Amino acid sequence: MNQNTLPDKIIELIGGKDNIESVIHCATRLRFKLHDESIAKEAELKKIQGVIAVVRSGGQFQVVIGNDVSSVFKQIEASIEDRKLATEETTKTKNTRSFVSVFIDIISSIFTPFISVLAAAGIMKGLLSLLINVDLVKAGTGTYDILFAASDAIFYFFPLFIGYTAGKKFGGNPFISMAIGGALTHPLMLKAFEASLISGTPRATFLGIPVIFFNYSFSVIPTILAAWASSRLEKRIHPLLHSSIRNFFTPLICLYIIVPLTLLLIGPVTTWLSHSLALGYLWIYSFAPWLSGAILGAFWQVFVIFGLHWAFTPLMLNNLAVFGHDSMIPILVAAVIGQVGAVAGVFVISREPQTKTLAASALVAGIFGITEPAIYGVTLPRRIPFIIGCISGAAGGAVVGLSGTLVFSFGFPGLLSIPQMLPLAGADSAFWGGVTGVALSAMMSFLLTVLSAKIYWKALPASA
Template sequence: MALDHRQAAQEILEAVGGPGNIVSAAHCATRLRLVIADNSKIDKDKVENAAGAKGNFEASGQLQIIYGTGTVNKVYDEFIKLAGVSAASKDDVKQAAAQKANPFQRAIKALGDVFVPIIPAIVASGLLMGLTEGINNAMGGALSTDGWWILVHAFSNASFVFLQILIGFSAARVFGGNEYLGGVIGMIANHTALINAWSIPGAIEKFGGSAYQVVGSQAAATWLSAQTGSAVTAAEATSDAIMAAGGIPQVTLFGAYNVTLQGYQGHVIPIVIAVFVMCLIEKWLHKHVPDMFDLFVTPLVTVLVTGTLLLTVIGPVFSLVENGVMYGFQWLLSIPFGLGGALVGAIYPATVVLGVHHMFNALEATLIANTGVDNFNPIISCCNVAQGAACLAVFVKTKRMKMKELALPSGISGFLGITEPAIYGVNLPNMKPFVAAMVGAAVGGALSSLFGVVSIAYGITGLFGFLITTGYTLQYAICILVSAGVAFGLTTVLYRDDAERATPAETTQVVAETQATANQAGAIAEAANDTEPVQVVAETLASPMSGTAIALSSVPDPVFASEAMGKGEAVEPTEGKVLSPVDGTVTVLAETGHAIGLLSDGGAEVLIHVGIDTVELRGAPFSAHCKLGDKVRKGDLLIDVDLAAVEAAGKQTTTMVVVTNTDAYSSVTGADGPVTAGDPLVELK
């Protein structure tokens, strides 16, 4: 009995609480995707038993109901008519789902979106910095005058020296503003007319624990005269002169408001917040400034207002937060029995996320000045290696090649003391690895405190921390090994990447796709109970592409590798021509052109899926040379694919050839090794 698509849509609409509870609706090849206003209004039993529904699950803020290829689009058309909602793309639905997330989740996502594009720059600098400084320290500073070392060391810290510019550019892109104006805000935060934030600990140390801040030209002249031992006029009392003498200059605005001329090197959150505000201002101006003035008025006002807010409000307020955090950590370190070290180890990673961790240089400088040793730096090392270890656990556990490519260098960078790539690129977006690393850091911090591990300098952590903890080599090794081990172990237990989490639902989806492919071809009716088994004959599927044939189980996609969709073979292609492996009929053709289903004349239901996660490319690299319902012969060109474009987009070109009605055969075997399109690939008996 054929499915009544309108009735199916009506049942789902009633089950999810009616039209008033629908935020957005879209569909993909097999699933109806809904964003629901109030999930408590969903009748899960009705959804489960709705006509035509093959299963459902919730993911990424969406309720996804599986109908299968060729059915979902018809149910969707009826659904939007009944619900009175407009058609939306999958991206629209994802955006609507994201808006339902709580503020913390949205903030974390925004940070991830800002940092992921600049991770390669941070990784490059982090690895170079750890290697150059570590090797030089191991050699007692002998490389400091070597020409090659000087050049490479300059390269190594470039992205950190100008990190705020990268953040400004990336944040503007995320928040929908002009990227170059975002870069300008980052430049303001790094401007040489401001005292470098990394120099402030030195100024604090020089003046006995409090920064000597000079306000007003005459006061500055008097102060400078005392510092230099010679008369200085008000005109000579510039900000540069004050900074050169070790002071921190201030200016007075509105006759009463003192603003410290301080840069924000090492900060993250102030720049992100400032650029967010910049984007709001820019968008407002674009709407209200007449077009003929917009080109010069909008950028001018946007930079002027945002820069002023950064240096007078956003930055200073954030500095107050930093000071409070610093004093709090000093108190924590004084707690006995290892508890203080555990708390510091657990909390420190959060300060990295907030961008306030650089102010610990002042704390460490004070510790060394007062006691000659630093008990804070070894704990930071535990934190850093824990983040690196959690990242490496993700590398081992994930089946997504893109995540592996990001996690490995980020994890290594963490062991060398640079954790931004690991935190922002891998651990924090996935949350569980970040929490596991915090636990590992807490354990390591407790041990460090109990063992009394101290360093004789600061600024070098991770593996290179051995160079400054020479009196506690064994204890230091135990601390970082335990931290790394706990973080790695917990992450291994807790972490599951998107593909793994989706496996149960995707398995259900696969069954639906298998059924729907047969539906499309007329081989199986909508209800499996009303049909006779499909009669098949033995046949051989040809390779649709030239390249190297590999076992389906070795494909880095758990749905295909688990053979939940059926048995078959995969090809690592060297040419971008997809040829028909059988004589038969085109039963499924994805709108994006990345996948095609065929029903062979011998009864085999064959799915060819070009690449992994290539649906996200929206069809750009694919050109179909057939349409739904076409009769094709073995060797006919089905799809052209630009393999270079797929790889440039960060996707794998591995092409899966799956027999979705595997159960109809007693044997499905593949042939591994080099193949040419048209060669035997899968034997069906």
């Protein structure tokens, strides 16, 4: 189907413009929140050329498009810009949605708008580590400083990005919550944090109340809750103010109240929660790292199918903020490459030009960490390759977990994540353990897919 007509057809089949409460997109999916999902024609949507799959999950009606999702989203956004999308407060199903659905919807809405830039910055950090390890760039030089600043900026000023998208999600003025995030990373706050570290006691007070300073750069949870509190306050005070002053008095009151509240209460409490989550994950991982790797490697693609993988994003970012590294992403690389190996097996064994074309496209996307085209278009319809990919991901994930492999920056789990496993000091055994686990996952899934084709799945139609 022509890409110019695809957006109009999607809008028509989900019940028209008036049935769209909100819409965002991630790397491959249009994520709709509909007023009434029952009128969406799911079966007809699945038959449209250009639509890979349709998934109902996390309170969202998800239409999987693939690599062209951004252009389709822009056309849909342009088509519905003549009407105001409903906010979170006006949803008809607000009180009937499960906690899991609400949580995943919030997380995906907050991180989706800049996740690609976040991944790109993480890859850039990994490549910079690679350049240092092969002595092409030296730390402390101008070249290093510029590349490091480019790759580190989004992480250092993370509260600003989170503040903006969280403010939009919660229906408030995103620039107010962005300003709150900026206050948390202001040089004066960071200087106060460093001073408190040296002295071991709070060095500042607010109206006589001691302020416990933390380094909120890289932080996630404090800014999200601060943005929520600001949005709630804004909605209550805005209607009470006279129209002649509300446009600047509303943000003035929000900043006066929420910034001190965040530094005095929200920040310390959520920072404690962040550390508790990180230590809790570390305890589970330390108890049996190979088992953690096997379980996560086996079920990651299942989580992707239902859109549940978004629930892990804050945990990965929290690990990076608290520890400076994360052990989950290396395991996920093995899970992703397991599915990629299965796609490569389908590509090699298939004699159908259309299947080869689809598999080739899915293979390229999978290498960069985007597995939806591989799952929905290639492996899942044939069942056995998908299962093999999950089993291979479990095997590779177990090796990665046992090796204790870490990444030192965020990114989509794909082959480009491998440089991110390199510490600045040089490659160690944990790095090579991660490479071994990923290689095992790829080879195992490829070989088993090719061998099993002659026994079972080749005889099945793609839609079986």
